[in-house]
Amino acid sequence: MTVLIEAENLTRILPETVPVTLVKDVSLSIGEKEFVAVTGPSGSGKSSLLYLLGLLDHPTNGTLKIDGNDTGPMNETERARTRLAMLGFVFQFHFLLPEFTVRDNVEIPMRKLGRLSRPQMRVRATELLESLGLEGHLDKLPEQLSGGQRQRVAVARSLANDPPIVLADEPTGSLDTKNSDQVFHILETLVRERGKTVIAVTHDVEMAARMDRQIHLVDGSIEKS
Amino acid sequence: MRLILDLAVTHIAGRGRQTLVAIIGVAVGVGFSIAMAALMQGGQDDFVEQLINTMPHVQITDEHRTPPRQPAEEVFDTVAISGLRPRDDRRGIINPTAALTWLNGWVPGRLAQSLKTQGVIRYSSRDIGASIIGVDPEIEQGVSPIVDDFRAGSFAGLRAGGNNIIIGDTMAGRLGAGLGDTITAVSSNGQSRNFQIVGLFHTGTTARDEGEAYVLLKNAQILSERANAINEIWIKLDDPNTAPTVAHRAEAELGYKAVAWQEANEAILEALVIRNIIMYTVVAAIMLVAGFGIFNIISTITHEKARDIAILKSLGFREHDMRRLFLIEGVAIGAAGSAIGWLLGFLLVYALAQVRFELAATGREMTRLPIAWSILHYLLAAGFALASAAVAGYLPARRAAKLNPVDIIRGAT
Numbered sequence A: 001m002t003v004l005i006e007a008e009n010l011t012r013i014l015p016e017t018v019p020v021t022l023v024k025d026v027s028l029s030i031g032e033k034e035f036v037a038v039t040g041p042s043g044s045g046k047s048s049l050l051y052l053l054g055l056l057d058h059p060t061n062g063t064l065k066i067d068g069n070d071t072g073p074m075n076e077t078e079r080a081r082t083r084l085a086m087l088g089f090v091f092q093f094h095f096l097l098p099e100f101t102v103r104d105n106v107e108i109p110m111r112k113l114g115r116l117s118r119p120q121m122r123v124r125a126t127e128l129l130e131s132l133g134l135e136g137h138l139d140k141l142p143e144q145l146s147g148g149q150r151q152r153v154a155v156a157r158s159l160a161n162d163p164p165i166v167l168a169d170e171p172t173g174s175l176d177t178k179n180s181d182q183v184f185h186i187l188e189t190l191v192r193e194r195g196k197t198v199i200a201v202t203h204d205v206e207m208a209a210r211m212d213r214q215i216h217l218v219d220g221s222i223e224k225s
Numbered sequence B: 001m002r003l004i005l006d007l008a009v010t011h012i013a014g015r016g017r018q019t020l021v022a023i024i025g026v027a028v029g030v031g032f033s034i035a036m037a038a039l040m041q042g043g044q045d046d047f048v049e050q051l052i053n054t055m056p057h058v059q060i061t062d063e064h065r066t067p068p069r070q071p072a073e074e075v076f077d078t079v080a081i082s083g084l085r086p087r088d089d090r091r092g093i094i095n096p097t098a099a100l101t102w103l104n105g106w107v108p109g110r111l112a113q114s115l116k117t118q119g120v121i122r123y124s125s126r127d128i129g130a131s132i133i134g135v136d137p138e139i140e141q142g143v144s145p146i147v148d149d150f151r152a153g154s155f156a157g158l159r160a161g162g163n164n165i166i167i168g169d170t171m172a173g174r175l176g177a178g179l180g181d182t183i184t185a186v187s188s189n190g191q192s193r194n195f196q197i198v199g200l201f202h203t204g205t206t207a208r209d210e211g212e213a214y215v216l217l218k219n220a221q222i223l224s225e226r227a228n229a230i231n232e233i234w235i236k237l238d239d240p241n242t243a244p245t246v247a248h249r250a251e252a253e254l255g256y257k258a259v260a261w262q263e264a265n266e267a268i269l270e271a272l273v274i275r276n277i278i279m280y281t282v283v284a285a286i287m288l289v290a291g292f293g294i295f296n297i298i299s300t301i302t303h304e305k306a307r308d309i310a311i312l313k314s315l316g317f318r319e320h321d322m323r324r325l326f327l328i329e330g331v332a333i334g335a336a337g338s339a340i341g342w343l344l345g346f347l348l349v350y351a352l353a354q355v356r357f358e359l360a361a362t363g364r365e366m367t368r369l370p371i372a373w374s375i376l377h378y379l380l381a382a383g384f385a386l387a388s389a390a391v392a393g394y395l396p397a398r399r400a401a402k403l404n405p406v407d408i409i410r411g412a413t
Helices: A046-053 A076-086 A102-113 A118-131 A147-158 A177-192 A205-209 B002-014 B016-053 B071-075 B096-106 B137-143 B169-175 B206-211 B217-223 B240-254 B266-304 B306-315 B319-354 B375-402 B405-412
Strands: A003-014 A020-031 A035-039 A061-066 A087-090 A165-169 A197-201 A213-218 B058-061 B109-123 B126-135 B150-152 B164-168 B182-187 B192-201 B212-216 B232-237 B258-260 B356-358 B366-368
Touching: A003 A046, A003 A197, A020 A046, A020 A061, A020 A197, A035 A046, A035 A177, A035 A205, A046 A165, A046 A197, A046 B405, A076 A087, A076 A102, A076 B306, A076 B319, A087 A147, A102 A118, A102 A147, A102 B002, A102 B306, A118 A147, A147 A177, A165 A177, A177 A197, B002 B016, B002 B319, B016 B266, B016 B319, B016 B375, B058 B240, B096 B109, B096 B232, B096 B240, B109 B137, B109 B169, B109 B217, B126 B137, B126 B169, B126 B182, B126 B206, B126 B217, B137 B232, B164 B169, B164 B182, B164 B206, B169 B192, B169 B206, B192 B217, B206 B212, B212 B217, B232 B240, B240 B258, B266 B306, B266 B319, B266 B375, B306 B319, B306 B405, B319 B375
Parallel strands: A035 A197, A035 A213, A087 A165, A165 A197, B126 B212, B164 B192
Antiparallel strands: A003 A020, A003 A061, B058 B232, B058 B258, B109 B126, B109 B182, B109 B232, B150 B192, B164 B212, B182 B192, B356 B366
């Protein structure tokens, strides 16, 4: 099994007057096609760990390798590039750009990467959205969709550049049960059928139990189970 | 790149009214800058033109910039000698024909030679001191500043038989003489001759209207007992701006003092430079104010779009992209403002050019505002606007680029 994410002693301390430790000495290794739940009580550093793994934040200490590449010495451009090509994000809130249509939102990461031609991007965005049951909503603005639909658009956007890793931060946190199930099912499909690695932060114990692997955080550290 | 542009357009379009206010701010700044520059430049051009027209562009006289060295000084070089009585040189420009031929060979303009001598004009027991200037009427037509100022007669009248003279109307008034009267001119050598007045001029410059009398060159030479002599060469150039170079070359070759109009009016030209500095300062100040408008809207957009910035950065956009995005927005507002400002400026200048007013002093002439049309004003105003827009966009853009997406994503949850 190929190791995609390898973290050693990851630590994140906020340099306030009283330093706050968000993540402490986290070492983990996540491979291809894994469906990982990060759980823990609120304030345990689940999201902070996810931001570190997603290169949105810099660790105070420790090393992080993504697909074998050490992210420590990377400059801002290389980190951005890695985010663009290797990582997809789904947040608790959909975080779509409100002025752009659903399809444009999905195309933006593709246009930034510039690997496909514009017509190819359009085809790919359409396919992605239709596979997530959003046919007929392609040219709508995000505000015209329901919460569950928006979150599915966000999933489609995270897959835009076909990254091997999808990071989800409470993806069902703002959805009702029915929509939660739907989004969870989609994430599961990503692992089973598309061969992605999905790492999802959740406080929903029941949902976490349905995933392949659970990482439980307490006060910023992994609790040995 | 297209993507950044699309994002920029969306942001700007999303804030319609605010954007419009910022654009109008820039447009008004650009428009009024152009109008002001046109007025200032027009006034200046008008002023300089009058300055140039009232005098020869280059005036070569029989003087030297440094006193000529006396023979004794030539011989006893190392000894300082004081109290030498200067040798009486022959006055006037030596070998005028050669000098004129040489000048005619390369000077891009027209030349006129003259002999100026001091004398007294006498009529019915009244004496008035005057410069008696001997000229060639045909050549003088093309060079003299007073051609357009004749109240009666013209230079051609000098030619028409007998001894004729042209004087200023103020002098005529003081003498009590009129057209056709015969006056007596007495030179400093004591020679005297009678002349009939065939022309009167009024330049508006009292010194000239009261103190100049024009006669044929031949007559002036007779009056001053200097046959074939001239002591002034006036040059009217095709391009007045070349005067200093022409003067310099003439002086270097001929050895006589050659004064360009710029040199003769140095103080006035310096004052014009100061005027220009004031004008550009005001233009810059207007643009600064317009710049604040741009700064304001870009700042607002970056604040409102903090979430979008976080999203884009999490997707894999670089700080550099974010900076460029907001810089483009600032410059776009600046460019739109400049374009509308050009139109506004053009209309303002056009309107100003239509204004007619009466000169209060004389109450006679109707004058238009002097307006200079120059593409340079438009480019300059737009340049100022774009530069201030770039700065006004860059500052918030830099702040936006530095935003940490995690802070915003956390804030949202």
